Each structure stands twice: as C-alpha cells, then as structure tokens.
Amino acid sequence: MMHRVIVSALSVGLLLTSASPLYPASEEVVAPVLSRERVVLRTLAGDVVLALFPEVAPKHAAQFLRLARSGIFDSIHFYRVEPNFLVQVASAHERLNPLLPEQKAIIEDIPGEFNRVPHREGILSMAREAEDPDSAQTSFSILLGEAPHLDRAYTVFGKVVSGMDVVREMVRVPRNRDSSPRVRLTVHQALVYENEEALASLDRIGVRPIPVPSRFFDPPVSASDPRILHFLAGGIGAMVLLSLSGFLFRMKLGGSSLAGLLMLNVFIGAFLLFVILAPRAHQNPRMALGTFLGLLTLLKLLGRMESPS
Amino acid sequence: MEPPPVDKISPSSDAQPQQPLYFVNGAVDFLLIGGASLLVFLLLRSFHSGDRTEVIYGTAATLSWVCNWPHFAATSYRLYHSRDNLVQYPITALLIPWIILAGIGVSIGYPELVAPYFVKLFLIWSPYHFSGQTVGVTLIYARRCGFQIGKLERFALSGFVFGTFLTQTMLAEVQPGGASYYGISYPGIGLPFWSYQVARSFMWICGAGLLMFVIRWSLTNRRMLPPIVLLPAAAQYLWFVGGTDVDSFLEFVPFFHALQYMLIAWSMQLKETMDLNHIEPSGRYVLQESTRWFLINVAGGAFLFYFLPRMIASSGLNLTFVTGVVLAGVQIHHFFVDGVIWKLRRRSVASPLMVNLSQMLYRAPIEQETTT
Numbered sequence: 001m002m003h004r005v006i007v008s009a010l011s012v013g014l015l016l017t018s019a020s021p022l023y024p025a026s027e028e029v030v031a032p033v034l035s036r037e038r039v040v041l042r043t044l045a046g047d048v049v050l051a052l053f054p055e056v057a058p059k060h061a062a063q064f065l066r067l068a069r070s071g072i073f074d075s076i077h078f079y080r081v082e083p084n085f086l087v088q089v090a091s092a093h094e095r096l097n098p099l100l101p102e103q104k105a106i107i108e109d110i111p112g113e114f115n116r117v118p119h120r121e122g123i124l125s126m127a128r129e130a131e132d133p134d135s136a137q138t139s140f141s142i143l144l145g146e147a148p149h150l151d152r153a154y155t156v157f158g159k160v161v162s163g164m165d166v167v168r169e170m171v172r173v174p175r176n177r178d179s180s181p182r183v184r185l186t187v188h189q190a191l192v193y194e195n196e197e198a199l200a201s202l203d204r205i206g207v208r209p210i211p212v213p214s215r216f217f218d219p220p221v222s223a224s225d226p227r228i229l230h231f232l233a234g235g236i237g238a239m240v241l242l243s244l245s246g247f248l249f250r251m252k253l254g255g256s257s258l259a260g261l262l263m264l265n266v267f268i269g270a271f272l273l274f275v276i277l278a279p280r281a282h283q284n285p286r287m288a289l290g291t292f293l294g295l296l297t298l299l300k301l302l303g304r305m306e307s308p309s
Numbered sequence: 310m311e312p313p314p315v316d317k318i319s320p321s322s323d324a325q326p327q328q329p330l331y332f333v334n335g336a337v338d339f340l341l342i343g344g345a346s347l348l349v350f351l352l353l354r355s356f357h358s359g360d361r362t363e364v365i366y367g368t369a370a371t372l373s374w375v376c377n378w379p380h381f382a383a384t385s386y387r388l389y390h391s392r393d394n395l396v397q398y399p400i401t402a403l404l405i406p407w408i409i410l411a412g413i414g415v416s417i418g419y420p421e422l423v424a425p426y427f428v429k430l431f432l433i434w435s436p437y438h439f440s441g442q443t444v445g446v447t448l449i450y451a452r453r454c455g456f457q458i459g460k461l462e463r464f465a466l467s468g469f470v471f472g473t474f475l476t477q478t479m480l481a482e483v484q485p486g487g488a489s490y491y492g493i494s495y496p497g498i499g500l501p502f503w504s505y506q507v508a509r510s511f512m513w514i515c516g517a518g519l520l521m522f523v524i525r526w527s528l529t530n531r532r533m534l535p536p537i538v539l540l541p542a543a544a545q546y547l548w549f550v551g552g553t554d555v556d557s558f559l560e561f562v563p564f565f566h567a568l569q570y571m572l573i574a575w576s577m578q579l580k581e582t583m584d585l586n587h588i589e590p591s592g593r594y595v596l597q598e599s600t601r602w603f604l605i606n607v608a609g610g611a612f613l614f615y616f617l618p619r620m621i622a623s624s625g626l627n628l629t630f631v632t633g634v635v636l637a638g639v640q641i642h643h644f645f646v647d648g649v650i651w652k653l654r655r656r657s658v659a660s661p662l663m664v665n666l667s668q669m670l671y672r673a674p675i676e677q678e679t680t681t
Contacts, residue, residue: 044492096489098360098556183494208627227422231415238411242404253399260400264408271412275426278496285501292482292498295430299437303648 032056032117038161038199039068040191043078044184045170046207048142048163049199050124053156057113060126060136060157065192067092067138072103073190076138081181083171084145088127089187092138096186110136110155117156119147124158142167165207228276235272239265263301270298328453329665330535332576339537341572342446343544346565350552359555369560378610379603380567381643383574385613386605388646398649405645413638417626424634425495431637432490433478436549438644439566440474443545445651446569449662450538456526465518470545472512477549479505491633512550541569573662578602579669580661590669613639 035052052061067073073089075096080088092099092107099107110126112133119125120143127139142160144167160167174182193199246253246261253261274295281288331338340348353359388394388402395402416424444467451458458466482498483505489495519542523534548562579598588594617639618632 097366098362100360100362101358184489184492186489186492227419231419231422234415238408257400261404264400264404268408271426271430274430275423278426278429278498281498285499288482288499289501289504292479292500292504295433296437299434302645303441 032115034161035061035065035158036195037065038193038196039065040193040199040202040204041073041163041187042189042191042205043166043170044186044188046163046166047202047205048166049161050158051161052124052158053115053117056115056117057126057155057157059110060113060155063108063110064140064157066106068190068192070103070106071190072099072106072138073187075189076187078170078181078185078187080141080179081171081173081175081185082144082179085147086125086141086143087167087170087185088141089139096184107137109134112136113155113157114152115156116152119143119150119154119156121145122160122164123156124160125150126155126157128154144168144171163207169207231275232272235268239268242268263304267298267302270294328663329667330450330453330537331665332572333666335537338572339540341568342450342537343540343565343569345568346544346547346561349561349565350547350555350558353555353558357555357557359557361556361560365557365560369564372561372564373614374611375607376571377563377567378614379606380570380574380610381613381639382606382609383571383578383602384643384646384650386602386609387574387578388650394650401646401649406642409638409642409645412641413621413634416634416637417621417631420493420630424493424630427641428490428493428633428637429495431641432495434644435640436474436478437471438647439548439562440471440545441648442566442569443470443541446541446573447538449573450535450541453663454535454538456523456534456538462519462522465515465522466542468515469512469519470542472508472515473546473549475508476505476512477553479508491636492627492629493633516546575599575602576664576666577661579666580664583669584661590672592670595666595669 032053033055035054037052039050039052041048041050052064054061072092072095076089076092077095078087079090079094080086092103112128114133117123123143125141125143126136127141129135136155140157170181170185173185191202193202242261242265246258250258274291277287277291281291388398412423412427416427447466447470448458450456456462479500482500483502488497519539523539527534544565548559548565552558579595582588582598583590583594614636618628618635621635622628622631
C-alpha cells in the first residue's frame with residue numbers, strides 16, 4: 001500500500017515537473033548548458049561534433065548518448081537534405097548494418113521535451129511521428145537555418161559544436177525530388193567522448209569532398225561534357241594503340257593472341273558504351289534490356305578471349 | 310573456372326566410371342564442393358536470426374583471409390608462376406593487368422563518371438563467373454563418373470545454373486535505384502520486371518530438363534547418378550535463389566565459391582608440380598607442397614586485398630573509395646585469367662583434373678607381368 005502511495009506521488013510529481021515550463025514563457029533560452037560529453041559523427045564528408053542539452057532535454061540527451069554508445073548510429077545515413085532548412089538522419093532500423101538484437105532492445109520511444117530553445121542553424125532536433133509527440137526514437141535533424149515553426153513542437157536536444165562545414169558539404173550532393181540525396185550520406189560511426197579533453201585525442205577528419213556523388217539519376221551527361229570527352233578520347237586512344245601494336249607485331253603474335261587483342265578492343269569499346277548508356281538505360285526498359293544483354297554477350301565472348309598459342 | 314566447350318568433352322561410351330570420382334574422398338569433396346554451404350544454410354536457418362550480426366561479419370572476414378583472398382591469388386599464381394603459361398597466354402598475362410590498372414586509374418580519376426560502372430561491371434561479372442565455375446565443376450564430376458554430357462544435357466545444365474544467376478541479377482536490376490559498394494554508389498540498370506519472370510521460368514524449365522536427363526541416365530545405367538554431380542548446381546541455386554532470404558548466409562557465399570576453387574586448384578597444383586619435377590608420390594611431398602602453395606596464396610591474397618589498396622590510398626586518397634575500386638579491379642583480373650587458364654580441352658589441364666589425392670600420396674602398385 002505504502003509502495004503504491006510513493007509510486008503515485010512520484011508519478012504526480014514527475015508529471016507536474018514535466019508539465020511545468022523550465023523557463024519563464026517570456027524568456028527565450030538561446031544558450032543552454034552543454035553536456036560534458038561530445039558525440040562525433042564520422043560521416044562520409046568528415047567529422048561533425050555534437051554536444052547535448054542535458055538540462056533542457058534530459059531524457060533525449062541521456063537516450064541519445066545511450067544509443068551512440070551502443071553503436072546504434074554506426075552506418076546510419078542522412079536520408080533528407082533540404083538546403084537552408086535541415087538534414088535528417090534516417091531511422092536506425094534503416095542503417096547499413098542491420099541492428100543487433102541487443103541494440104534493438106535499447107531503442108524506445110522518448111517522451112517529448114519541448115523546450116524554448118529555438119530551431120536555428122546547428123541545432124539538433126529530434127524527429128517524431130506527426131501525430132504522436134512521444135514517439136521520438138533515433139531519427140534526428142541538424143538545422144541549417146532558422147525554423148521557428150518547429151519551435152516547441154519538436155524537441156531540441158543539442159547542437160553542432162564543430163563541423164558545420166561538413167554538414168554543408170553534405171548539402172551540396174545532388175538530390176531527388178523528395179529531398180533524398182543521390183549518394184548515400186553514411187555516418188560510418190558515432191563516437192562518444194566523455195569530455196572536451198578526451199576529444200582532443202581524436203584525429204579529427206575535416207571536411208572532405210564526397211568521393212562519389214552519384215549522378216545516376218541525373219539527366220544523362222551531355223556529350224559535350226569535357227569529362228565524357230576526355231574519357232572517350234582516352235578509351236579510343238587505348239583501342240587505337242592496341243590495334244597498332246597488333247598490326248606491328250602481327251608476325252610475332254599468334255592468331256590466338258591477335259584474336260585476344262581484338263577482344264580486348266571490344267571489351268574497352270563495350271565499357272565505354274556501358275558508361276555512356278547505363279545512366280540513360282533506366283529511363284527506357286528496352287535500352288536497359290539491351291544494355292544488360294549486351295553486357296552478358298561480352299562476358300560470354302571474353303571467356304573465349306585467348307586460347308593456348 | 311570456365312566451362313569447356315561441348316564438343317571437347319568426350320562422353321564416355323560405356324557410361325562407367327573410368328576415373329576416380331573424388332579429388333580426396335566422398336566426405337571431403339562433398340563438403341568443399343557444396344555440402345558446406347548446404348549445412349551452413351540449414352544451421353543458420355534453424356538456429357540463427359538470419360541477420361548479418363557482428364559474429365557473422367567477423368567470421369566471414371576471417372574466412373576471407375584464409376580462403377577468399379587466397380583463391381584470387383591462386384589464379385594469379387597459376388598463371389604467372391610458369392614461363393610456359395606466359396608464352397601460352399601473352400595477352401592475358403601481360404596486357405590485361407595494364408588494362409585493369411588503367412581501369413583502376415581512370416576510376417580513381419573519374420570517381421563520378423567511371424568508378425560506378427567499373428564496380429558495376431565487376432558486380433555483374435562476379436555471379437556470372439560463379440556460374441561458370443559451377444558448370445565447370447559439375448562437368449568435371451560428370452566426366453569422372455561417366456555421365457554423358459551431350460549438347461542437350463549441357464544446355465539444360467548451363468541453362469539452370471546461369472538461370473539462377475540471371476534470376477538473381479535481373480531481380481536486382483529491376484529497380485533503378487542501385488546500391489553502394491565501399492561507398493561507391495553504383496547504378497541499377499532498371500530492367501523491366503517481366504525480364505526477371507522470364508529468367509526465373511527459364512531457370513526452372515532448364516532445371517526440369519536437367520532432372521529428366523539425370524533420371525534417364527540412372528534408368529539406362531541402372532544406378533543412381535552420384536549426388537556430387539548435381540551438388541554444385543544445388544549449391545548455386547541456394548546461393549542465388551533459394552537462400553537469399555537468409556542475409557547471414559549470403560555473407561558466406563563468396564567463401565563457398567572460393568572453397569570449391571581451392572580444392573580443385575590445390576589438386577591441380579599437386580599433380581602438375583609432381584609431374585613436372587618427376588616427384589615420387591608421398592605424404593611428405595603433399596604436405597610440403599600444400600603448405601608452400603597455401604602460404605604463397607595467403608600472402609598474395611593479403612597483398613592484393615589488404616596492402617595494395619592501402620599503398621594506393623597512401624597518396625592521400627580516400628581509403629574506402631580506393632579499396633572499392635582496387636577490389637573491383639583485382640576481381641575483374643581474376644575473371645579474365647580464370648576464363649582462359651582452365652580450358653579443359655587442354656590435355657595438360659584436363660588430365661590433372663581427373664586426379665585423386667591417393668595418386669599423389671602412394672606409388673601405384675607394380676603390375677605383375679603375365680606371359681601367355
């Protein structure tokens with residue numbers, strides 16, 4: 001009986017605490033106390049260092065640290081990129097390495113801790129279901145600009161203390177119409193450092209260009225694009241060189257080797273065509289099928305490239 | 310290991326086994342040729358979540374060092390360790406590496422324009438290459454047990470095996486979205502969905518045809534076809550179609566492919582070295598040559614897959630990206646070389662492929678002279 005009374009009293013107290021504003025309505029908190037811990041997101045584009053707001057969003061801060069420490073953010077990715085607004089990390093359930101059972105067990109709904117810290121550049125804001133304020137789990141956003149319409153509707157729980165240039169680098173990647181990036185913006189790892197001093201031991205990776213911004217869904221590269229021209233010129237040059245070599249050394253090379261040279265030329269030519277056609281192929285099923293069957297034919301031919309001479 | 314041309318395989322006239330059926334013995338061959346993959350699949354299916362857990366990743370990575378990577382090195386070793394091979398295959402041995410190096414260089418120079426397609430080429434070629442090996446291994450065992458491979462049988466076998474490759478690959482290529490390999494986003498081709506359905510139907514029709522030929526052979530010869538003849542095809546079906554819903558299993562498929570390869574390449578190595586150097590069969594020879602060959606290939610594999618990417622990336626390039634490109638290049642080179650060095654129509658290749666380990670362990674008994 002006593003136990004129930006204590007639990008009830010604590011629950012009411014907790015409810016009252018969570019319902020009462022942490023700060024007076026008129027006072028806008030712009031510089032909340034930062035956590036001692038630092039979380040480093042090692043992304044495709046470099047390191048982003050985060051600090052949390054344990055006083056204005058204690059549950060979010062604690063759960064975020066727990067998630068990061070258990071490796072749940074390793075291999076997640078930013079699935080939404082909207083310049084001047086935000087970049088958003090996808091749910092951990094969609095990460096590259098499937099979650100381990102023990103990791104899945106850690107993920108739980110975090111009740112909303114809507115506070116008065118405004119949504120502005122560098123702020124971390126927890127995502128949630130639109131209809132359920134207490135449904136935040138693992139997806140969060142980094143704000144790229146002011147977004148007052150999100151204030152007190154989404155929980156602000158931390159901010160980027162270093163590495164906004166890395167975030168801006170990610171914003172540069174080509175995007176689809178639904179704001180998803182065309183290259184996977186992977187967070188390779190999330191590292192937790194207990195304090196600033198510990199963070200100093202990290203060999204920080206500064207901003208670096210995204211290695212392969214996929215242009216696959218872009219309109220096909222124009223034939224006048226200098227890169228295409230250079231590539232084609234190089235490939236055709238190699239083919240000419242091989243043909244010339246074959247001609248010059250035709251006496252020394254056996255028939256099989258000459259046939260091999262010819263096949264090699266076919267291979268290079270087919271690869272040039274593949275690079276040109278593949279980006280266009282998905283727009284036309286017949287072209288896609290033709291490209292695929294052409295590739296299979298090439299592989300079949302290559303198997304007979306050179307017989308013992 | 311590419312399949313030999315049909316007309317170069319001479320069917321056994323009396324359909325009786327004329328060669329030892331196994332490279333080592335029934336249990337070892339069964340395990341290495343495909344049985345291990347069946348067992349692992351059953352174990353994972355029965356006792357594992359099917360997820361790619363850390364343990365699965367760790368185990369697969371360890372196996373890469375001791376089997377997957379050495380199997381690539383074994384191909385290079387086989388081609389380059391003898392001057393005779395360089396003379397036999399000058400284009401493959403001397404020119405292809407430069408073409409591959411150029412491909413790696415261009416991919417690194419044009420990471421957006423070329424690298425995704427270089428990787429894509431490798432990723433389509435890889436399962437095709439697996440299929441070629443499966444057909445090749447099946448033909449070896451068929452030949453060993455006297456199963457006649459005519460044009461129709463060959464078509465049914467190849468149709469089923471390559472059908473599994475087509476089914477899997479076409480399903481992946483139906484979506485234009487593509488995926489990522491070492492951070493290199495490569496494209497999907499965007500095939501029409503019906504092409505996948507056609508490929509799957511083709512696979513099943515050929516599979517039924519193959520089964521029919523097997524039954525006919527068994528009835529004609531009044532004995533069961535040794536299961537090991539069909540084991541590679543069954544394993545291949547599991548790798549590409551039947552087992553694809555168990556993610557953890559897929560992590561080991563390259564290992565199983567490498568395992569098949571290593572058994573046959575090892576037997577070849579032992580037999581060829583023994584014949585070339587006129588070495589008497591003995592356990593000591595088998596042990597020494599096996600150890601030497603294995604260590605060379607482990608070192609070669611580590612160089613190709615671990616040290617080479619790091620050496621190239623040390624010039625300030627992104628290691629993950631370079632690793633993806635270099636690994637694609639190394640494997641394309643393997644596909645090229647493998648396509649030419651295993652031609653069964655060459656007696657020097659076909660003959661050692663019919664060997665049994667006991668022939669390298671023990672001297673053949675001296676036959677008693679008989680007078681009439």
